[in-house]
Amino acid sequence: MKFQQIDQFAAGLRKETRASVYDGSKKGYDARTKTLFDHFEDPDRLRRVAGEIKQHVVENLDTYLPQVEAKLRANGVIVHWAATAEAANQAVLSIMRARNAKKMVKAKTMVSEETELAHFLEKEGIECVETDLGEFIIQIDGDHPSHIVKPIIHKNRREIATSFEKHGLGAYNDDPQTITRRARAHLRNKYLEADVGLTGANFISAESGRLVLVTNEGNSRFCLAATKCHIAMVGIEKILPRDRDLALLLNLLARSGTGQQLTVYTEFISGPKSPAQPDGPEEMHVILVDNGRTDVLASDCRDILRCIRCGACLNVCPVYRQASGHAYRSVYPGPVGAVLSPLLAGKKFPELADLPKASTLCGACNEVCPVNIPIPDLLLRLRNKGKLEKSEAAAAATPPMGGWAVMASQPAAWKFALIGGKIIDHLPHKFIPVPALQAWTGKRTLPDWKGGEFRKWMKNRPRPNPALDTPENTR
């Protein structure tokens, strides 16, 4: 392994893909900045308060989870708990089996990506159709999403048109409007045939037990208008204390993710349909999913559980923009993924411990995060963890620091190195077998060595203030 895996992936990325990812994420970031700052006097205060609210929830889940459960039950919702991905999938399957249901339409939910629900159900003989346009295209392509809110940010219209043609959705036509109309016609039949609609939830209010779902396409609304049973798979950290907190978070979510004031559909669901309503679920299930979250809660990176999955950190991240989401080899790409994915991997942490290295620690992700997660600090903690757990993935191409630390804590050795370093100017760089130097000079020149020059000047120049000629300074 020569360089870090993500760097190698980025180096091999097609120019076209890189351009799609770069343009798409930059557009999202620009729109975010514009709406937030146009609309609010002090958007940073909104982020800070929202972050405090979510941190409070995370640190009080022992109180909020039973509270949410009780509210949901009182609202007529059947509540399930799933400690693992397998348990969550099994819970869905047993609901389907109990209803003798064979077809499911599903809206976009990140937790179902974690559990790979669609694949699981297909294996069990259940048709599970992704209804978000991007996710639908991912599904027919057998691909993976590469962005939290824009799953096909890495694809262009020509690739989409080709796969539509291949899957019997009309002759090749790469007009985005035609693509969308064809998906509309195809998917509305799927909604109407399905027995069960599955969604996630962006928030649950502990006060009222309302689930909040946001979409632009209206696909989750269609799932809940056409089917008779609603299953919501929800991560245990999605809680907000009060209904009024929903207003604050909703003001931030769409603006941060896509630069919209509000998404087109914001649904507040607190149970099965009203008795007089002809359409929609008569039965509603909520599956509260852990799948590694309690491990994160026990770690010193629990702040990441504040995340509301808006994608703003992906959009602003210069590494994500160059590498694309697939480089992260996991459900969550970008800065949030670099923290969350290795943590959720449990025992397989060392395999993903290189993800936290994929950052210059520039801090842009923290600056845009609607819940003010200190992502760079968390990345740093995970780098330390990767080192302590001797992850090979994390160690790749990272210069060893032990010898340097010895030298940098011995002034005599340091001064010797400053003088001795001059040799670097006299040897051809390609013959110096230091991988870091090779990596540096492969792309850049190295400035001339001036080791010790400043110290000489400082010592020999006329003292501007002789009173300062302390033994320490003249030594």
Add this chain to the structure above:
Amino acid sequence: MNTTDREAILSRVRGALAPLPRRAPLPDWETELIHMRTRRGDVDAWALFQERLRLVNGLPLEGAASLVTWLEQNGWTRGYCDPELWPRLQAAFPATFTVETTFDRGRVDDYQFGITRAAGAVAETGTLILTDGATSSRLAALAPWVHIAVLQRAQIHVDLQSAVTSLADDSNIVFCTGPSKTADVEGILIEGVHGPGQQVALLLE
């Protein structure tokens, strides 16, 4: 239901939180925090709503006659109407229209428009609020190309905060802000993905 998973999760949560010397407090925040710069307290809510609805490509209309004219201009003559609303609207619709008061899910594409009642609106965002209580059919408000939500002045909230803190006692409340849309393909905005491609707010007093 898996009670062991419940106990396992809750005990892990308690175990994870036990070492914390103190827990983060719940901050209180003043409503002004989320007031938009452009907030105008004394504004006519309907006027502001119209302006904002247009920004999200929705269409505000006043009176049944203007709705009929607009539908005719676009050649949309087949649709659905909430049975409770129809008696009030029927007189404005000429015989060239076919309007049904039950929505047949077996032929959703036969309806070019659906007329249902809104439960409210949010002026600052151009949002229509639909509820199970007010909407005669969820599908009729979603599947046809055009959705017309009938609204009264008194139902309009000025801002999101006011709307979210006075949610109706209804198990299904939907805030609709403009027509259904996507930007999944190359970031290009396309309206009318799964839901309506035209969202109309019809003021009817």
Add this chain to the structure above:
Amino acid sequence: MFGIALWSLTGRVVRISVMLNHDPLRPSGKRVQLMATCLCDAFYDDVARATVEVLEYLGCTVEFPEGQTCCGQPAFNGGDWVASRKVVRHTVKTFAGDAPVVVPSGSCAAMMFHGALLEFEKENDLPEVEALGRRTWELGDYIFNGLGVKTWPGRYDAKIAFHRSCHSRGTNSGPAIVALLGSIEGLTVIPFGEGEQCCGFGGTFSVAFPHVSASMGDLKLDHIQAVNPDLLVSLDMSCMMHLAGLAEKEGRPIKTRHFAQVLRDSLKNAGLL
């Protein structure tokens, strides 16, 4: 800064990542300790010289603790906190006393008042590390906010592009330096595209992710070249070493300076030094 310190003393997770700078205590007197940085020690002697000259012009007496080496950041960022703590402990010992420590680098300053606190969270000597952090200043922040010097004399005829290095995010350094540079007669600070984006250096990142690092740098250089400045100026020689190295390798005509050099040369141009 104070808030962070108090929280971490209670054993609580430090959760403010915005790099808040300094407690409200202002430096007493003008005796300062210079942390020259390892990069200036090895490559950029003139930047350290300029820093001394600028501080002395302002009436400071500059002490240079000879035992200094590095702030510990390379190992900290690389994940080797055991190695990094060793170096930080040395730095804490070297910069004993209570004089402000001034650093011509936003990144080394942030290492002292933010990064080191993270890696010492569970260490017994956290208070000593915090104490050094509290009196460490990035040069521009020290001049503008510490000494209260709001405009800079002299003359410097140039159109400059200012690269706000990322470690100054959330600190007072960026605005301070832009204000100082902007106040120099003859000097214009010109904006360029995507100015908020990172240059791609990132410490060990630059050698572990050479492709992404260079692509980010090229993007930055493209934006800078598009506005055709006379000079590219920053508060961090690490960013400059990366950008200048790329520019030279690719044959781009971009000249780089540290802002301390610009301040010093502005004085020289007007005969003030």
